Amino acid sequence: MKSVGIIGTAKNTGKTTTLSALLRSLKNRKIAVTGIGYDGEEIDNITMLPKPRLYFEKGIIVATAAKCILNAEVDYKILKKTSIPTPLGNVFLVEITKPGLVVIAGPNRVSHLKELMKLIAGLGIDLLLVDGSLNRISPMYLLDELIFTTGGSKNTDIKILTDEMVTVEKIFSLPSAAISPDSVSSISFVSGSDFIPCDLATFIDDDDLGILKKCIPDRCEKIIIPLFFSEYALTGLVQFLKSRGSSVAVNEIVLLSPVHLLLSSDFLRLDSLLRLLSNSGIKFSYVFTPRLKAITINPFFPKLYNYHFVAGYLDKDEFLKSMKGKLSIDVFNVKERFDFDF
Amino acid sequence: MKKILCVPFDPVHDVGIKIIKAELDKYGHDTKLLSPDLTPEAIVKIAASDKFDFILVSRTLGYGVAELLARFVDLLDAAGVRETSKIVIGGKPITPELAAELGFDKGFGANSSMEEIVAYIEGREITLSGQGLNRTKKDIASKYDYSFNNLEIEALLGSIADKLIDWAKTKSSPGIQRAVIREKIFNATDQTEKDSLLKEYYALCDTEIINANTRGKFIKGVRKVTGKELENLANFIKHRKPVDPVKIQHADNHPLVFKFLGSGCPIMDITHAKVCERYGIDGFLVINPSWEARFEGLIEGCLTHENDGTITSFDNIKLLRDSLDSSTLLTVRAHRGLNTPETILLAGLAGADLAKINLVYGSLGAGTDPVRLAVDGLYAIQLAARFNMPFDIPGNDELSGVPAWKSLAGLLINVMIGKKLGAKPILKPLFCYGPHIVINGLMKQNYIDYNTAKILALRSIVNSPIWPGEPIAFMTQSEERVQSANANSYHAALAAGLGVDVITVASTDEAYSRGPICVTSRIDTIRAITDAYKFVGNASFKPTPRAEEFTKMLIDKITEVLTAVEARDNLPGAIYDGLLGNQEDGAYPGTFGAGTVN
CATH class of the missing domain: 3.20.20.440 (D-Lysine 5,6-aminomutase alpha subunit)
Incomplete structure (x- = not known):
């Protein structure tokens, strides 16, 4: 089973429209759909503006919260009532028997998505689509391919939006570490075939950095950080290793996934970190390497006007031209018809 | 007793979380209230350093804040905190739908009662969503015996x-x-x-x-x-x-x-x-x-x-x-x-x-x-x-x-x-x-x-x-x-x-x-x-x-x-004589069904 996730850089960047485009282009495939938040509702929970709905054809498997499916405007057959909780009840796995609109609210954390993916894999599904929520990304590293959505809702400056996506593309282009996900659970130093663990629960601030620095053994080629880290601590580590020069032979820092790197800071600060890395002789690699499939852009943004939100739009042609000029992967405007090829 | 981290994720509006903390203390829970000026990363570090049963986050909501909260949820998830702690959002506009969208385990909004919050923390069942009105039908007349205190009026x-x-x-x-x-x-x-x-x-x-x-x-x-x-x-x-x-x-x-x-x-x-x-x-x-x-x-x-x-x-x-x-x-x-x-x-x-x-x-x-x-x-x-x-x-x-x-x-x-x-x-x-x-x-x-x-x-x-x-x-x-x-x-x-x-x-x-x-x-x-x-x-x-x-x-x-009516x-x-309302008052005896009584 292939799995594809849709990640937003902010609310209202076009995740729902992108998912709808995927559903449209994947007719006659055995697909399942879930989401890590709440999507497909009629009116936005925050801006109170109308939202695009999610329409599901007959035969699609949907994993959504009990309350959502019970109120859905479709007919369905319940395949399984899982014990995966959400604020709207446990997740139900259903097969759509009469097409219509459904709100998607699925597992909202890593371990629950993992559990659901196992269940769905057992149903003989070709493709699992995982809808994102807001700018949430943490569970998405489990998936095979990711589509990023960005737009005026994240920033109204097209140049900044483009630079951010350039950084995202760079981050996803970093190599796999060829390490089994189950082989490490704590920060470890690799020396030859030896794994030396370091007792740190997080790698966030100066204290954590200080402890880690002291723990680095004299002979160490790789440092594996399979947990949450901040860009601040990671930059500090790269600067430290760089300042030590050839006396420290560390040439690789293994992170859990590009998603974790994205989580560690904002995109533009990460670009500075990548530039610092580029002439340090050190490389980043990942335990999990989801592929960046495409980027979709949404010129629409909710604009504050007289204390309420109205629709605002970026220049769609300029936006698309800017993105396509700087990125090597596919870029689509969600406001225009587009199809994905899997 | 539950171990609870109270997070005022808001530089100003932290009164709600303080009230909840005080109430949970009364119920004997072990609560820790953070200051309202910590970065999300600093909060994650505290949350990851100790095993809390619940992390209660309080925040007012505006455009842009949803993304801040969603990222905070992501950080907790990436730090593995969610495997040991349930994360809960509270604030006036919070609904179950919004809690789901933000990625929290539970949300409490303006209509949530303290009893509901405490019951959730203590893992107790409380008759809430989907359970109907949870009330019994009232008998309006049951406590009255229709005895008269004014005997003159009673006689009339x-x-x-x-x-x-x-x-x-x-x-x-x-x-x-x-x-x-x-x-x-x-x-x-x-x-x-x-x-x-x-x-x-x-x-x-x-x-x-x-x-x-x-x-x-x-x-x-x-x-x-x-x-x-x-x-x-x-x-x-x-x-x-x-x-x-x-x-x-x-x-x-x-x-x-x-x-x-x-x-x-x-x-x-x-x-x-x-x-x-x-x-x-x-x-x-x-x-x-x-x-x-x-x-x-x-x-x-x-x-x-x-x-x-x-x-x-x-x-x-x-x-x-x-x-x-x-x-x-x-x-x-x-x-x-x-x-x-x-x-x-x-x-x-x-x-x-x-x-x-x-x-x-x-x-x-x-x-x-x-x-x-x-x-x-x-x-x-x-x-x-x-x-x-x-x-x-x-x-x-x-x-x-x-x-x-x-x-x-x-x-x-x-x-x-x-x-x-x-x-x-x-x-x-x-x-x-x-x-x-x-x-x-x-x-x-x-x-x-x-x-x-x-x-x-x-x-x-x-x-x-x-x-x-x-x-x-x-x-x-x-x-x-x-x-x-x-x-x-x-x-x-x-x-x-x-x-x-x-x-x-x-x-x-x-x-x-x-x-x-x-x-x-x-x-x-x-x-x-x-x-x-x-x-x-x-x-x-x-x-x-x-x-x-x-x-x-x-x-x-x-x-x-009543004296006039009784007469x-x-x-x-x-x-008909207008004793209970006359034409001068604006009241007229009705005519539907006149002459039909046998």
Whole structure:
């Protein structure tokens, strides 16, 4: 089973429209759909503006919260009532028997998505689509391919939006570490075939950095950080290793996934970190390497006007031209018809 | 004991989380409150350094904040904190849907109670979402014995009621005969017998009713509700139970709150009713079309009507009753027109809880001939007693211009008749700014004294339930919704302070809707009253000394009116003579059914 996730850089960047485009282009495939938040509702929970709905054809498997499916405007057959909780009840796995609109609210954390993916894999599904929520990304590293959505809702400056996506593309282009996900659970130093663990629960601030620095053994080629880290601590580590020069032979820092790197800071600060890395002789690699499939852009943004939100739009042609000029992967405007090829 | 990290994820608005922390401390939980100036990363480090059972996050919401919260959830997830700690969001606009969107395990919003939060933390079941209203049906009349404190008035009323009952005992009407036949039809098991009874029934009906029932030729604007409409309604009710129960009353002794139904369409009535139930409404009064009052006989079936007033039929009342929560009370208007006995019968058979009957107002302000209504009304009250349905007596003749003392005298006559016939009457004096009040400046100084005096006067006379209506704040509302909601809330607070049993409230657009009222304006007044009850609690308004003067005046004038009525041979005669409201007041004896009593 292939799995594809849709990640937003902010609310209202076009995740729902992108998912709808995927559903449209994947007719006659055995697909399942879930989401890590709440999507497909009629009116936005925050801006109170109308939202695009999610329409599901007959035969699609949907994993959504009990309350959502019970109120859905479709007919369905319940395949399984899982014990995966959400604020709207446990997740139900259903097969759509009469097409219509459904709100998607699925597992909202890593371990629950993992559990659901196992269940769905057992149903003989070709493709699992995982809808994102807001700018949430943490569970998405489990998936095979990711589509990023960005737009005026994240920033109204097209140049900044483009630079951010350039950084995202760079981050996803970093190599796999060829390490089994189950082989490490704590920060470890690799020396030859030896794994030396370091007792740190997080790698966030100066204290954590200080402890880690002291723990680095004299002979160490790789440092594996399979947990949450901040860009601040990671930059500090790269600067430290760089300042030590050839006396420290560390040439690789293994992170859990590009998603974790994205989580560690904002995109533009990460670009500075990548530039610092580029002439340090050190490389980043990942335990999990989801592929960046495409980027979709949404010129629409909710604009504050007289204390309420109205629709605002970026220049769609300029936006698309800017993105396509700087990125090597596919870029689509969600406001225009587009199809994905899997 | 649970270990809880309290996170004020907001530089300013941290009062909510502080209150919750203090409450959880009282329950013996181990809480740690963070300062409001920490970065998300710093909070994650604290959360990851110790195993907390719960991380409670408090935050006001605006555009952009959702992304901050979502990233914070991601950080906790990436740090593995979610495997040991449940993360919970709290804030005024938080709903379960928003909590799901943000990625939290649970969300508590403006309507969440502390009990609910503590129960969640302690892993206890609490009757909440999807569990219905979680209340029991109230018996409004149960604590009253109808004993009289004013013996002079008791004697006058006793004589008036005895004379009326004696006068009516040899009389009958087509309305009574139809009720008798209708009950036989209801109990008949054999179709031939039913057909034969229906023939007898139609012999007592007007042509319009016969045509509707036998040929499907309905009065303009009336049609049958379709099977598909009923199916859709059933689905609506099945999937949309009142969640997160709301209670209007802040103190146990606060009055129940009723609203009107009567859009013409029972499905629209039910849709509105289900929304109102969600906001804690206690009961509904069903109002029938005015044309129904003019015809002998009722149309059968589940019917919709494109103008004001929902048609009185067994199927319509039963549909309403079955669609409401079992704890929600339902009263059916019966005292207007020529079908009072049959309406009470259908209400009783369909499971209504109360019925609305007033022999005096029904004759003076509602168009029915006094003789006909007296005869029909007595039979109807006996039926109400048989079905154990209390009957509520609206004093809306005051709106025609009748002075309050005449209206109150009429209510008391009904109470004594009800008492004598073994029924349970409920007094419904008006909380209004009626014509007589306006003309005489009785509320020029304030709206408290005169309304208070009505309650004090009635209470000094008889130990009966009191239900100001109908609705409260009548003639004090304007087209402006905020003003209307305020007017209702002030009157409700006054009613609560006076310790009455029930109030009826309008919507904020009731007088100005220019058509069907909208459900949001129904909620306006319910929410306003919920706040008014909370505001007034067990306190009350202090009337000026004028209230006492008004009370004394009302009792004296009620006594005068009743003395005059008692001097007549019977109640209809007194009504014809204008003793309970005359043409000068703006009240005219009705003419529907004149000459039909045999």
